[in-house]
Amino acid sequence: PISKACWGNYISVSQITSREKGFITREGKTNVAKVKIDGKEIVLPVLVQPGQAAGTVGIALGFGRTKAGKVATEAGGVSMYPFLKMDGTVRNTQIANVELASADEMVKFAQTQTHQTFMGRESIIQETTLVEYQKDDLAGRYLPKISTSKGLVSPQDISMWDVSSDSYPKEKPAPKTDYEKNLWSSRNGDDSDIHKYPIHHWGMVIDLNTCTGCSACVVACHTENNVPIVGKQEIINRREMHWLRIDRYYSSEGAPKDYAALEIASDSPEVIFQPLMCQHCNNAPCETVCPVAATTHSTEGLNQMTYNRCVGTKYCANNCPYKVRRFNWFKYFNNDEFDYHLNNDLGKMVLNPDVTVRSRGVMEKCSLCVQRIQSGKLKAKSEKRTVNDGDVMTACASACPSDAITFGDLNNMESSISKLLNHEIKSRAYNILDEVGTKPNVWYLTKVRNKDQEKA
Numbered sequence: 001p002i003s004k005a006c007w008g009n010y011i012s013v014s015q016i017t018s019r020e021k022g023f024i025t026r027e028g029k030t031n032v033a034k035v036k037i038d039g040k041e042i043v044l045p046v047l048v049q050p051g052q053a054a055g056t057v058g059i060a061l062g063f064g065r066t067k068a069g070k071v072a073t074e075a076g077g078v079s080m081y082p083f084l085k086m087d088g089t090v091r092n093t094q095i096a097n098v099e100l101a102s103a104d105e106m107v108k109f110a111q112t113q114t115h116q117t118f119m120g121r122e123s124i125i126q127e128t129t130l131v132e133y134q135k136d137d138l139a140g141r142y143l144p145k146i147s148t149s150k151g152l153v154s155p156q157d158i159s160m161w162d163v164s165s166d167s168y169p170k171e172k173p174a175p176k177t178d179y180e181k182n183l184w185s186s187r188n189g190d191d192s193d194i195h196k197y198p199i200h201h202w203g204m205v206i207d208l209n210t211c212t213g214c215s216a217c218v219v220a221c222h223t224e225n226n227v228p229i230v231g232k233q234e235i236i237n238r239r240e241m242h243w244l245r246i247d248r249y250y251s252s253e254g255a256p257k258d259y260a261a262l263e264i265a266s267d268s269p270e271v272i273f274q275p276l277m278c279q280h281c282n283n284a285p286c287e288t289v290c291p292v293a294a295t296t297h298s299t300e301g302l303n304q305m306t307y308n309r310c311v312g313t314k315y316c317a318n319n320c321p322y323k324v325r326r327f328n329w330f331k332y333f334n335n336d337e338f339d340y341h342l343n344n345d346l347g348k349m350v351l352n353p354d355v356t357v358r359s360r361g362v363m364e365k366c367s368l369c370v371q372r373i374q375s376g377k378l379k380a381k382s383e384k385r386t387v388n389d390g391d392v393m394t395a396c397a398s399a400c401p402s403d404a405i406t407f408g409d410l411n412n413m414e415s416s417i418s419k420l421l422n423h424e425i426k427s428r429a430y431n432i433l434d435e436v437g438t439k440p441n442v443w444y445l446t447k448v449r450n451k452d453q454e455k456a
Contacts, residue, residue: 001213001273002248003047004113007232009063009077010047011035013100015267016054021102023048028236030109035059036099042078045109050116050250050265057098070339074232110235112245116265117252123433125249125272127208127447137427140446144435155437159283195282200300200377200387201410201441202368204394205420205429206275208447211246211404213273218244220399221277224369226355228332229340241326243366244277244396272447275396275405278303278324278366279432279440286316286325294363301410301441302368312361321436324365331360368407369394389415410441 003012011033013023023031025048035042035057044059052058063077084091118125128140145152221227221244230241250269254261280303286295287303294310297303317325333342341347342357351357354371358364369392376392389408397405408417421429421443428446431439 001215001246003049004111004248005047005109006112007075007110007235009044009060010109011044012047012049012052012058014052014054014056015048015050015265018048021100023102027114028108028111029106032103032105032107034101034103037083037095043103044078045107050267050269057100108236110232112235112240112242113248116250117262118249119259119262120256123435125274126430127272127449130448130450133448141430146435155435159437195297195301197299197301197411199411202301202373203408203410203417203441204368205406205417205443205445207404207445208272208274209445210402211273211275212402213246213248214401215246216399216401217275217396217405218242218246220395224352224355224395226351226357228338228342230332231338239329243326243364244275247274247276249274270449274444276322276324279322279438279442280368281438281440283437283439285319285321285438289315289319291315302370304367304370305364307356307358307362310362312363314363316363321433321438326364328358328360328362328364333357
């Protein structure tokens with residue numbers, strides 16, 4: 001969750017130690033270093049870890065196994081257990097008198113995120129302090145404006161969609177509640193509500209305050225939706241298959257317009273985690289660019305995929321501003337090159353039978369667990385009732401130990417998500433890259449840090 005490293009052991013050092021030793025880590029390539037412990041030498045790649053104590057070296061336990069199957073073999077690394085000494089009846093995991101030196105070699109390193117900061121882009125991460133939030137509910141919020149012939153306007157007030165067509169409703173129904181009015185005006189503007197959701201309108205809210213970056217949601221998403229394991233080399237090739245990822249950002253001490261400095265994390269940084277999946281945009285750029293209509297908008301607000309219609313142009317991935325779509329470069333099942341769990345009957349028994357196993361040449365992404373949505377609706381229909389709040393829960397929301405993810409029906413004014421948005425829509429709730437005008441159905445709540453500050 002912190003290093004974003006996978007498929008291999010590594011030596012973690014602080015940025016201060018990295019500068020002293022001359023280590024270089026950038027864009028998936030890193031130095032190899034030698035560590036000497038009691039006369040024995042270990043050679044591993046270097047990972048520069050902001051926030052680590054200067055003068056320390058970290059090497060994770062659990063790697064270097066030779067009898068744990070293909071996954072452990074491909075991960076490789078060095079076993080550190082032989083170097084641990086007994087402290088009475090307990091193994092001491094701290095080792096002193098360690099020597100570190102560069103091996104003057106560069107290797108490719110498997111990481112799912114190679115950038116450290118969000119470089120001051122306020123439309124992605126919005127945060128403030130408790131003192132400022134107590135003064136102003138909109139503290140930390142970034143409210144972009146778009147230049148038009150009539151002056152500066154909100155991105156929500158303009159649209160590239162042709163809403164004058166006879167195929168679209170001329171009038172929208174009057175809002176029933178302040179929440180509904182705020183929701184529509186904040187997302188769809190007055191003239192761009194081309195999508196109507198008469199029955200259900202599924203959405204999600206993610207609280208950046210309570211997300212700890214534990215990655216339980218990522219694991220749940222993988223197991224629920226049969227997301228394949230692609231292996232070390234594919235991660236190096238930037239072909240990870242996560243439907244849901246957690247972006248981890250460090251704070252920077254760079255000046256606001258000094259982008260080179262903003263790219264460098266602080267030696268003692270603040271950290272923020274941001275789960276990112278398909279935003280299920282109401283004005284989805286992926287839908288309009290697909291030449292075969294493989295990705296479409298449902299009557300319940302979902303951006304959905306028709307796998308057997310997709311021809312793999314990857315136009316949708318190129319057009320997605322959030323970079324959350326994944327392309328199957330290979331057939332990951334019944335393939336000896338990717339023999340992790342999809343090559344035998346026992347391994348296939350753990351697959352979810354309600355979710356299609358995708359094949360080569362197909363684009364895939366988060367579906368907001370549409371199979372769970374359908375199951376919840378069918379259960380309610382069999383019981384001759386409407387869908388209640390809590391009947392449908394995505395895998396990520398159900399797995400989150402801190403309840404950072406709230407999912408539900410926005411048309412149900414008594415649902416948890418409606419009550420949460422009704423409370424936060426005028427203060428902390430925002431959409432990522434709001435200025436692009438995609439109008440997502442996923443909201444984030446501004447991070448509020450409780451720092452030691454005196455109230456003014």
